[in-house]
Amino acid sequence: MAKKLKNYINGEWVDSASADVRDILNPATGELLSQVPMSTRDETNAAVEAAAKAYPEWRNTPPVARSRFLHRMIPLLEERFNELSQVQTREHGKTIDESRGESRRAIEMMETASGIPSLMQGNLLEDIASGIDEYSVNQPMGVFSCIAPFNFPLMVPLWFLPFAIACGNTFVVKSSPRTPMSQVELFKAFDEANLPPGVVNLVSGDVDSADALMTHPKMEGVTFVGSTPVARAVYKKCGDMGKRVIAQGGAKNYVVIMPDAMIDQAMVSLVASFYGNAGQRCLAASNLIVLGDDKFHREFVDKFTRMAQAIKVGNGLDESVQMGPLQNKASKERVVGYIEKGLAEGAKLTLDGRQVRIDPSLSPDCFLMPSVFENVSPDMTIAREEIFGPVASVLRAGSLDEAIDIIHANPYGNAASIFTQNGKAARRFQHDVVAGNVGVNIGIVAPMSFFPFGGRKDSFFGVVHGQGRDVIRFFTEPKVVITRWF
Amino acid sequence: MKLNTMAAVMTHVSKLETESAAYYEKLAGRFSGLAGLLEAWAKENRRFEKNIRQTYYGVITDTLESNYAFEGLDTDEFDVALTEPADEAQAKAAMRKVEAGIRGFYLKAAAMSEGLMADVPRVLKKIAGVRAERIEEL
Numbered sequence: 001m002a003k004k005l006k007n008y009i010n011g012e013w014v015d016s017a018s019a020d021v022r023d024i025l026n027p028a029t030g031e032l033l034s035q036v037p038m039s040t041r042d043e044t045n046a047a048v049e050a051a052a053k054a055y056p057e058w059r060n061t062p063p064v065a066r067s068r069f070l071h072r073m074i075p076l077l078e079e080r081f082n083e084l085s086q087v088q089t090r091e092h093g094k095t096i097d098e099s100r101g102e103s104r105r106a107i108e109m110m111e112t113a114s115g116i117p118s119l120m121q122g123n124l125l126e127d128i129a130s131g132i133d134e135y136s137v138n139q140p141m142g143v144f145s146c147i148a149p150f151n152f153p154l155m156v157p158l159w160f161l162p163f164a165i166a167c168g169n170t171f172v173v174k175s176s177p178r179t180p181m182s183q184v185e186l187f188k189a190f191d192e193a194n195l196p197p198g199v200v201n202l203v204s205g206d207v208d209s210a211d212a213l214m215t216h217p218k219m220e221g222v223t224f225v226g227s228t229p230v231a232r233a234v235y236k237k238c239g240d241m242g243k244r245v246i247a248q249g250g251a252k253n254y255v256v257i258m259p260d261a262m263i264d265q266a267m268v269s270l271v272a273s274f275y276g277n278a279g280q281r282c283l284a285a286s287n288l289i290v291l292g293d294d295k296f297h298r299e300f301v302d303k304f305t306r307m308a309q310a311i312k313v314g315n316g317l318d319e320s321v322q323m324g325p326l327q328n329k330a331s332k333e334r335v336v337g338y339i340e341k342g343l344a345e346g347a348k349l350t351l352d353g354r355q356v357r358i359d360p361s362l363s364p365d366c367f368l369m370p371s372v373f374e375n376v377s378p379d380m381t382i383a384r385e386e387i388f389g390p391v392a393s394v395l396r397a398g399s400l401d402e403a404i405d406i407i408h409a410n411p412y413g414n415a416a417s418i419f420t421q422n423g424k425a426a427r428r429f430q431h432d433v434v435a436g437n438v439g440v441n442i443g444i445v446a447p448m449s450f451f452p453f454g455g456r457k458d459s460f461f462g463v464v465h466g467q468g469r470d471v472i473r474f475f476t477e478p479k480v481v482i483t484r485w486f
Numbered sequence: 487m488k489l490n491t492m493a494a495v496m497t498h499v500s501k502l503e504t505e506s507a508a509y510y511e512k513l514a515g516r517f518s519g520l521a522g523l524l525e526a527w528a529k530e531n532r533r534f535e536k537n538i539r540q541t542y543y544g545v546i547t548d549t550l551e552s553n554y555a556f557e558g559l560d561t562d563e564f565d566v567a568l569t570e571p572a573d574e575a576q577a578k579a580a581m582r583k584v585e586a587g588i589r590g591f592y593l594k595a596a597a598m599s600e601g602l603m604a605d606v607p608r609v610l611k612k613i614a615g616v617r618a619e620r621i622e623e624l
Contacts, residue, residue: 081543097493097553100546265601272551307554312490319493322553443551 004035005180005204007043008187010050011197016043016204022177027093027325028315030363036180039205044174044212047201051143051170052218054198059140059168061196063117066166069195070114073162076189077107084185088154089316091179093324093366094277096316099154105449106155106186112449112468113162119472120167132484138476140168142220144244145213147234149225150327151280153179154186159453159466160223160246160475165199167475169220172201174213178327180204214238221245221474223466225282227386228412228458235461246474247461248282248454250386251414255285255443256403256429258420259292263300266419266441271307273417273443275323275370279390280331282459283415283437283444287376287383289395289403301374301394305351308370308392314358325366326389332366335389339371342382342393347373353390378406386412400425404432413456415445436460489559492552492606495595496542498561499610502588503535509568509584517574524581527620534613541609552606555599564591578624585624589617 004021006013016037024034058066077084081103088099113119124135144164146157157173164171175183187202203209214222214237221244224234231249238245255270273285288304290297316324326332336354343349353371356364368390376383376393383393397403407416417439418429426440436455439445447453447467454465464470489495507528514524566587571577592614596607 078543095491095493095553097491097546100493100543104543104546268551268554271554276553310557311554319491319497320489322491446547 002032002035004037005184007039007047007204008184008191008200008202009043009047010053010201011191011195013191016040018043020206024091024179024181025328026090027327027366028317028362030365033090034181036175036177036204038177039203039209041208041212044172044203044205044209045216047172047203048143048145048213048216048218050198051172051201054196055140055142055170058165058170058196058199061168063120063166063168066168067114067116069193070110070162070166072193073110073189074107074114076192077103077110077186080185080189084154084182086317087185088179088182089324091181092150092153092327094316095321095324096319098277098324099316102152102155105446106158108449109155109158109467110162113166116163116166116472119469120476122478128482132482134480134482136478136480138167138472139479140475141477142169143172143218144169144221144223144475145172145174145219147174147210147213147222147224147226148176148183150176150178151277151282153182156225157183158186159225160471161200163467163471164475165195167472169475170199170201172203172213174209175202175204177204177206210234211237214243215241219243222247224248226250231461232458244474245462246454246464246466246471248466249459249461250388250412251282251284251455251459252287252384252386252410252412253283253285253415253435254287254289254403254407254410254417256397256400256407256416256418257288257290257292257300258400258418258422258425259296260421261300261419262421262441263303267303267307269441269443270304270419271311274392275308275311275390276444278323278326278368279335280327280388281444282455283446284388285415285417285443286387286391287393287395289397289406291397291400291403297396301350301372304392304394305372308372309351311370313356313367313369315362323370323390326368327366329365331389332368335368335387335391338382338385338387338389338391342373342376342380342391345380345382346375347380347382347393348375350374378409384410400428404429407433407435411458414459415439415455417442417445436465487561489561490554490556492542492546492556492599495556495559496539498591499538499595500535502566502591503531503538505568506566506584506588507531507535510581513571513577513581517577519574520577523623527581530616534616538606538609538613541605545603545605552599552603556595559595559598561591563594564588566591582621582624585617585620589614589621592617
């Protein structure tokens with residue numbers, strides 16, 4: 001019988017009483033890995049109450065001491081580096097190197113947040129009037145939470161959690177109901193680091209738990225990463241409840257290939273961007289706009305397609321595998337639906353990923369191979385909507401202006417990249433394109449932990465972004481003090 | 487064996503260093519005139535393995551692109567046969583062959599990933615340099 005996952009509340013591992021328990025399957029093999037309860041509202045509320053109770057003492061723990069807890073976490077995560085990575089691959093399907101990359105980014109968040117004694121400092125100006133000084137301090141606020149996505153089950157909550165607790169807040173993570181095991185492994189490390197009870201809490205759950213977090217009166221703010229419709233709903237709900245919110249939504253990321261692009265060098269970066277994580281990444285490229293004459297276009301697209309076709313698909317724990325499965329059967333069906341829509345709307349499927357070729361010992365339920373569509377126009381469904389799978393759509397544009405217009409006509413604005421050797425074109429692109437993350441000869445524009453991470457337009461709902469100094473602002477409230485001594 | 491991903495390259499690196507270290511330890515027990523050198527090399531090989539693995543884990547986010555960088559890297563091109571020498575002269579020849587094989591593999595892997603990663607090619611080239619010195623020493 002598979003192990004049932006527990007919640008971590010007030011420094012204790014506790015069983016959920018929920019009758020709604022779901023199976024967590026390895027998408028590559030179909031193996032039952034664990035069972036996850038969908039925690040009740042009461043259980044989620046208990047996590048928030050534990051965090052609220054821990055807050056006063058934690059808030060008064062000096063920043064240097066809070067930072068040392070994070071420093072203590074780093075070697076604990078390094079020791080578990082491979083185990084954590086393997087759990088991600090088993091529950092999500094991504095390749096082992098993709099999981100290791102995610103583990104590394106997770107640790108980087110701890111490293112950056114541990115600089116909190118410098119990061120959360122305020123300002124002081126002497127003599128704003130004669131003998132009067134003014135200063136501002138950044139103070140923590142209370143309890144914050146993260147509603148986690150399935151696609152980066154270890155890393156995404158850490159865009160927020162280490163920064164929140166470093167600032168003196170306490171935190172509740174609601175793990176994804178599809179990939180909850182990575183957070184359990186992370187919280188084992190928190191438990192070993194001996195954080196005071198209640199500072200960090202973990203509940204598994206779905207909509208009820210998320211709603212409990214957004215509506216609890218002691219919850220100061222909510223962070224969310226997921227699809228745009230849900231991000232919009234989270235933003236509205238938190239707004240209604242008077243809470244701070246960072247809601248990161250979906251994406252439709254474009255890559256523009258200029259005729260002077262270094263094709264060979266670009267190709268690896270592009271293939272990694274379109275097909276890495278089986279396309280289930282908010283920074284994954286989805287639409288490829290190729291400029292230039294017919295000869296250049298043909299040469300480029302043929303090369304890209306050949307490389308996509310050569311990608312080895314299989315179990316992510318096999319080190320020769322370059323692309324794993326979709327995370328579950330429903331995800332695969334959704335992507336297949338988009339491929340069918342593309343065909344129905346007249347796009348040409350030059351590489352059909354529905355023809356799955358994998359090791360027969362694996363379960364075919366969640367696998368797709370890379371797909372490439374050509375003759376795609378910007379108004380087609382596959383060019384407009386987020387597919388979140390290993391499908392590339394090739395569009396054409398006559399000029400950089402036209403390419404930028406196409407990008408701007410799309411409602412999303414998470415990432416966009418240009419491949420060129422022309423500095424003027426690159427400068428124009430990075431200046432004009434409305435996207436939160438812009439790449440020049442970079443396929444996956446993933447900001448490091450010390451830079452803000454967030455999109456524009458329908459890819460983001462909120463004011464400040466995750467990570468870096470932005471998120472310090474999110475997790476603190478400035479207080480101004482003006483002093484005069486008689 | 488053909489390798490394609492960074493993970494596969496790193497597993498092969500681990501194998502090369504740990505197996506060659508064990509081989510040198512075994513030869514040290516047989517050839518007393520080379521024992522000091524072989525024991526030192528074995529120890530150093532284990533350090534190399536750790537050093538490369540830590541470097542790889544440290545820059546693993548860069549390897550998302552390197553998943554596709556090693557197409558055509560074939561371990562069979564580099565002869566690292568761990569033979570059974572009959573005397574010290576043969577042992578030296580065998581050591582030279584092992585060192586040259588590992589060096590060749592590291593240089594090719596470094597060249598293939600140089601445009602995508604900083605630290606891993608650098609450490610591979612550095613250790614390949616040490617191996618060139620070892621060959622010279624023999």
